[in-house]
Each structure stands twice: as structure tokens, then as C-alpha cells.
Amino acid sequence: MSKKFAKNILCIGAGYVGGPTMAMIAAKCPQYKVTVVDINREKIKAWETDKLPIYEPGLLDVVKIARGRNLFFSTEIEAGIRESDIIFVSVNTPTKTFGEGAGKSADLQYWEKTARDILKTAESDKIIVEKSTLPVRTASAMERILNSNDKGITFDVVSNPEFLAEGTAVIDLEYPDRVLIGSRETERGRRARQEIVDIFANWVPSDKIITSNIWSSELSKLVSNAFLAQRVSSINSISALCEKTEADVQEVARAVGFDTRIGGKFLQASVGFGGSCFKKDILNLVYISESFGLNEVAEYWENVVRINEYQEKRFVKKIIQTLFNTIANKRIALFGFAFKANTGDTRESPAIYITKQLLEEHAHVVITDPKALDNARIDLTGAEGTLEYEDDPYKAAKDAHAVAVLTEWDLYRTLDYNRIFESMEKPAFIFDGRNILNHKKLYDIGFNVYPIGKPELTRI
Ligand code: UDX
Ligand code: ADP
Numbered sequence: 001m002s003k004k005f006a007k008n009i010l011c012i013g014a015g016y017v018g019g020p021t022m023a024m025i026a027a028k029c030p031q032y033k034v035t036v037v038d039i040n041r042e043k044i045k046a047w048e049t050d051k052l053p054i055y056e057p058g059l060l061d062v063v064k065i066a067r068g069r070n071l072f073f074s075t076e077i078e079a080g081i082r083e084s085d086i087i088f089v090s091v092n093t094p095t096k097t098f099g100e101g102a103g104k105s106a107d108l109q110y111w112e113k114t115a116r117d118i119l120k121t122a123e124s125d126k127i128i129v130e131k132s133t134l135p136v137r138t139a140s141a142m143e144r145i146l147n148s149n150d151k152g153i154t155f156d157v158v159s160n161p162e163f164l165a166e167g168t169a170v171i172d173l174e175y176p177d178r179v180l181i182g183s184r185e186t187e188r189g190r191r192a193r194q195e196i197v198d199i200f201a202n203w204v205p206s207d208k209i210i211t212s213n214i215w216s217s218e219l220s221k222l223v224s225n226a227f228l229a230q231r232v233s234s235i236n237s238i239s240a241l242c243e244k245t246e247a248d249v250q251e252v253a254r255a256v257g258f259d260t261r262i263g264g265k266f267l268q269a270s271v272g273f274g275g276s277c278f279k280k281d282i283l284n285l286v287y288i289s290e291s292f293g294l295n296e297v298a299e300y301w302e303n304v305v306r307i308n309e310y311q312e313k314r315f316v317k318k319i320i321q322t323l324f325n326t327i328a329n330k331r332i333a334l335f336g337f338a339f340k341a342n343t344g345d346t347r348e349s350p351a352i353y354i355t356k357q358l359l360e361e362h363a364h365v366v367i368t369d370p371k372a373l374d375n376a377r378i379d380l381t382g383a384e385g386t387l388e389y390e391d392d393p394y395k396a397a398k399d400a401h402a403v404a405v406l407t408e409w410d411l412y413r414t415l416d417y418n419r420i421f422e423s424m425e426k427p428a429f430i431f432d433g434r435n436i437l438n439h440k441k442l443y444d445i446g447f448n449v450y451p452i453g454k455p456e457l458t459r460i
Helices: 018-028 043-045 059-064 077-083 109-122 138-146 169-175 187-200 212-244 247-255 278-292 295-322 350-360 374-380 393-397 416-421 439-447
Strands: 007-012 032-037 071-074 085-087 126-130 156-159 178-185 209-213 332-333 364-368 384-389 402-405 429-432 450-451
Touching: 007 018, 007 077, 007 416, 018 032, 018 059, 018 071, 018 085, 018 169, 018 384, 032 043, 032 077, 043 071, 043 178, 059 109, 059 169, 071 209, 077 109, 077 187, 085 109, 085 187, 109 126, 109 138, 126 138, 126 187, 138 156, 156 187, 156 212, 187 209, 209 212, 212 278, 212 295, 278 295, 295 350, 295 402, 295 429, 332 350, 332 393, 350 364, 350 374, 350 384, 364 374, 364 393, 374 384, 393 416, 416 439, 439 450
Parallel strands: 007 032, 007 085, 032 071, 085 126, 126 156, 178 209, 332 364, 332 402, 364 384, 402 429, 429 450
Antiparallel strands: 156 178
């Protein structure tokens, strides 16, 4: 047991949440020993190198502050559990793909396995922190499993949902809008909660650390993501209307967002939202609501996901219709595969659905992305058709009938579109699924331009 540290913190799960969060805690709190464990050996090895297993701007610098000093990566889960005072659990909780609740409720097998590992190995009292997004009331289930031991050990389960967004994780962790910590409202519960508050108080101003009961904390995470996703679906639904009315969705979003009660963020119309959280969390909310018989509530939130699917479908349909109702054997270059810029993550990326649909239509699809090609290959394993991966966007666009921008990487704003136009089949089409390009300029070069929710600029 390392005695020289004030606290031993363990994190189970070294993914997008566990890795960055623990790196920040370790960097800000040299007095604590922070160990991150995972069953995935490769991932742990990568955390020990300068080629981290996830792409996140600024993260390596934070890791380097603490790695080897008070931040350690390991696959020794049992040793980690024994040594720890506080255990953050950030294993994955995907949507269940089988049985009761399939397609909606969370698959808790990894979480439960972790709880059982802790139960089996622990030799002293511990605080368990739910970091993974979990359905409401999971904490109490976990507390029951954990406290079913006959070793005389007590576990306090605290909820501390993660609000970081990928691509801005480092800033979000260093300067969070808020840190939420929920616990039971008992003396023990409040004491455990205070221990977690004390960790974040090392760098987060006290007015940004909010506490609540454990159910509110769990639910707040789902609701925050549902509200954010709802804004995207709201503006995306309006983008469809704009395309019919010659209104411009960016002008509408700007005008609406200037109202301080509404605010201007998260009103960027797009090809659809992706990411590991939005859909999963909304479906979770839908599932919980249904299970309490709140069908109207469930339907209300389910529509946020439906509009997202509609937006993805609409985009594919637009490509097919515009390319004279057939894309068979036509080369189509997809600029971007990640679900948003500044990440290599492709979970739930609209690009997955769009690629598969284009392949169904027998298009020849070429995917380019500065960080996500490895994940794209995994996502599209088994997809049938003519599919290429290309690092260089110029090569991807060469001889293509159409380019479709699916991720808002800055790189795509500054490409030489004259050169791209010259190398493409004519008429050349560009579908800007993120509204990041200079549409007028593209039109002047000779492209037929199809933005989202804005008038088309077309010569045919
Ligand atoms: C989200 C939440 O923001 C974060 O607080 C939570 O912890 C995890 O889920 P993340 O999934 O990393 O974070 O990305 P986010 O920036 O929220 O974007 C989600 C999706 O919505 C992306 O596909 C993005 O491109 C899309 N989006 C976002 C839009 O289409 N338009 C917008 O205006 C904003
Ligand atoms: P998130 O985005 O929620 O962080 P990730 O999939 O990126 O999700 O990370 C979750 C991590 O949890 C993965 O690296 C996975 O290997 C790890 N994991 C899953 N189950 C266990 C377990 N029982 N013990 C340790 N690590 C686990």
C-alpha cells in the first residue's frame, strides 16, 4: 500500500471518460495516487506511451504532467481494488442489443461485473463513484450487490456523472460548467459525497460543485444530454422546413439564439447528431418512462431520436435524387467520418448510416478523415460494396461525382476547392452536411452546392 499519498484513487475503465478524467485529477492533485485499470491490455499499454488510445486535443500534455508521478495505468484490477479508498467506475454501458429492453435500456453487464469484482476483492470500506452513465436507480442496485458481502465491509455509492464533450474534454475537465455529485441523504452518504467534493475542490470553484440526492444526479445526466440532443433535433427539423421555404437555417438559428432565454449554442443544423451518449441516454430516458407507464413522456423524447434518423435519411435521399436518381458505380467522397470534429471517435456517427445506405445503392464510396479511419474500418467491417479509405482528401475527391462533408473538421474549410473541382467528374456536386464551406465561392468555382437548411446553389 502506498502510504506517501493522501488518497488512493482507482478508476476502472480507461476509455474516453475514465482516461481524461483521471489524468486531470492526477495533474491537479499530486497528493493523490491515481491508478487507471482496464481489461484491455493494448489500451493500457497505449496510455503509457505518447500515442494515447484516444485522440483528444491537449490530453497528452495533461497526462505527461502526472504519468509516473501519481498517475499509473495498469491491468492489475484486483491489486488496484485492494489498494484503493475511492473507486471511480467508468466502464462502458452501451444500449442493450438483446432480450428485455433491447435497443433502449442500458446493458449493465460490464457495470455489474465490475461491482462483483470489487465485492470479491475488496478488503476494506470503499466509496464507489458512478462515472458511467447509468439508468436512474442503478446506484441503489449496485449498493445492494456490494453490501451483500459477509466480510463486514461497507460501500457507499456516489453518482458523479461526466459532462465532458469529446474534442474539448481537457477544457471541460479543467473549467467545468459544473461538477455534480449525488449521494444518499444519510450521514454516511453525505460524508462519502464530501470526499468526492474535496477532490474536485482542488481546482474547481466551490460554486460550481453542486450536490444533490443520488437519483437527481443520475437523472440530470440523462436530461442534460436529452436537452442538448433536443436542440439539435429542433434545429434539424427546422432545416427541412427551410429547404422548402427559402429561409436560411443559419439565419433563423442566429435570430432565435440571440434571445438570451434561448441562447445561441447547439443550434448548428447538421447531418444529424452522433456520439456515444445522446441516443443512448435518450433511449434510456424513454425506457425508464415507459417502464413507469409514462407513455406520453416516452414518446416525446423518442421523437428527438426519430428526427435525427429522419435527418440522416433526408441527407442520403437528397444525394440520390440530385445525382439523377442513380448513384450506382458513382464515386462519392465522404469528407469526415468522426461524429464531430477533433475526435477520432465514430460511435453512432451519422457517417456509418450514410455510408451503408450509399453502398446499398451500389455507389463507390471513398472515406477520408484525419483521425477516424481506423474506427471507420472497424465500423464498416462486413459492409458489402466498393469502399475505399483515403488519408488525402484530394485523392478521395479525384474522379468523384460528389463530395459530402459529414464532419466539421477545420481542414475541410481550407482545402483548394478549385483543384478539387478540376479533378472531379462533371457536373460536380457538393453536399455540405455541416454548413462549414463557403457556398457562394464553391458555386462560383462551378460546383452545384447543397447545404443543410439553406437555398441550393445549382446550375442544373
Ligand atoms: C455530449 C455532451 O455534450 C456531453 O456533455 C456529455 O458528457 C457527452 O455527450 P459529445 O457526444 O462528446 O458530448 O459531443 P457533443 O459536442 O455534445 O456533440 C454531439 C453531437 O451533436 C455531434 O455529432 C455534433 O456534431 C452534433 N451537434 C452538436 C450538432 O449537430 N449541432 C450542434 O449545434 C451541436
Ligand atoms: P466511455 O466513452 O464511457 O469512456 P469506453 O468504451 O471508451 O467508454 O471505455 C470503457 C472502458 O471500460 C473500455 O476500455 C473497456 O475495456 C473497459 N471495461 C469494460 N468492462 C471492464 C471491466 N469489467 N473491468 C475493467 N475495464 C472494463
